[in-house]
Amino acid sequence: MKKHDDKSIEQLLSEMPNVHDDKSFDEYYKNISKQINNQPKAKQRGWILPALASAAALFLMVIVGMQLVNTNDTADQANSMETAELRKEFSPESEEGSAGIAMDENETSDEAKAGITSSEESGIVQLRDLSSMVLTQEETEGKELSTFIVPDQQAMYSVPITVNISNKDPYEVFNEYSSYIQSEQWGVSTAIFNKMKYIGMNKQEEPIVQISEDIQGSSMERAVIEGLRYFESLGHEKVQIQDSEGNAVELPHIGDLTYIEFNQSPKVYKLYEANENQKFWIEKKMNNQSIDEAIEELKVNEKDFNVTAPVPDYINLDLEEDTSTLVITMTKQQHDSSSEEMIFLIEGILLTAKSYGFEKVEFNNFGVSEIGKYDLTQPINVPVYINPK
Numbered sequence: 001m002k003k004h005d006d007k008s009i010e011q012l013l014s015e016m017p018n019v020h021d022d023k024s025f026d027e028y029y030k031n032i033s034k035q036i037n038n039q040p041k042a043k044q045r046g047w048i049l050p051a052l053a054s055a056a057a058l059f060l061m062v063i064v065g066m067q068l069v070n071t072n073d074t075a076d077q078a079n080s081m082e083t084a085e086l087r088k089e090f091s092p093e094s095e096e097g098s099a100g101i102a103m104d105e106n107e108t109s110d111e112a113k114a115g116i117t118s119s120e121e122s123g124i125v126q127l128r129d130l131s132s133m134v135l136t137q138e139e140t141e142g143k144e145l146s147t148f149i150v151p152d153q154q155a156m157y158s159v160p161i162t163v164n165i166s167n168k169d170p171y172e173v174f175n176e177y178s179s180y181i182q183s184e185q186w187g188v189s190t191a192i193f194n195k196m197k198y199i200g201m202n203k204q205e206e207p208i209v210q211i212s213e214d215i216q217g218s219s220m221e222r223a224v225i226e227g228l229r230y231f232e233s234l235g236h237e238k239v240q241i242q243d244s245e246g247n248a249v250e251l252p253h254i255g256d257l258t259y260i261e262f263n264q265s266p267k268v269y270k271l272y273e274a275n276e277n278q279k280f281w282i283e284k285k286m287n288n289q290s291i292d293e294a295i296e297e298l299k300v301n302e303k304d305f306n307v308t309a310p311v312p313d314y315i316n317l318d319l320e321e322d323t324s325t326l327v328i329t330m331t332k333q334q335h336d337s338s339s340e341e342m343i344f345l346i347e348g349i350l351l352t353a354k355s356y357g358f359e360k361v362e363f364n365n366f367g368v369s370e371i372g373k374y375d376l377t378q379p380i381n382v383p384v385y386i387n388p389k
Helices: 004-017 026-038 048-089 170-175 191-195 218-234 291-297 339-355
Strands: 116-118 125-127 147-149 158-164 195-201 207-211 236-241 249-251 255-257 259-261 267-272 280-285 316-322 325-332 360-365 368-371
Touching: 026 360, 116 191, 125 236, 147 218, 158 218, 170 195, 170 218, 191 218, 195 218, 207 218, 207 368, 218 236, 267 291, 280 339, 291 339, 325 339, 339 360, 339 368
Parallel strands: 125 368, 207 236, 325 360
Antiparallel strands: 116 125, 147 158, 158 280, 195 207, 236 259, 249 255, 267 280, 316 325
């Protein structure tokens, strides 16, 4: 392309023909105004600002609402935690001074099933809510009680059964034994009471019992003598016995008797269960055997007679005698004893110690501070009644 300088451009322009425009300035102005007015107008966009304002307001409402929801949730959680703390503080376990780990409602640990609670600070374990088969002195206040001594079904052992005789003549209750003893349900025999009858008091205010003359066999003789111990629970030391004619009673293996005296003899106490869910303590005489031998006997099962040992054979116990208190220390312990076994162990020892003349038992190194109703941190008084019904 040919380039032009300023002079050549001027030369070219001078050579162009002359152009004449006869229109005035006003005509040009009108034409331009008319073209401008005839152009289409742009659409109004007045909705944009209100829409933006509404969107901003909605956004702010969402933000504020989310903050309020979060605040409410936080408050609800705080209230729930506060309520849980209050329940924990005023629950029965807290009142009794026990501490434990909260578990989910659907969780059930072996310790919970056994009624075990523990304190992390003290390391003490407590076994609670356990059924006892004896009565303490405090538990008998305001009650009138007496104890029948009946044989088991095989007439091997004596089964003491304590009954409530409130508002009854305690001596006449002896003749009404069938109203108090459920022999078939409990797995005991009351046949011997058919051969005995309370008939009154002698001049020394001692009970008089008439006994049938057809007592046969040493087991029946022993059962009759044990049955008369009912009056021992009423505070008597002996009972006068006679036949239907008022004479001495002849017992083939013992001889003629007019009195039966109640002498304290050492015994061990084991568990008897002839029928399901009907447990009783039974007595087994130990003659001249020591308390150490008696505690070892508590480990011996006699399954043929429905008798179970209350002390597991894997537990070793050391004994010391401190005047009227028997001190028992566990030297070998395995943690596979259930809470029920522990209560049987404690009560079996208490009953056995009582028959040997001890008034209290001190339990050491048992790994628990409390078993059922017993506080093992101090010596425990022996029970006053057994097998309450």
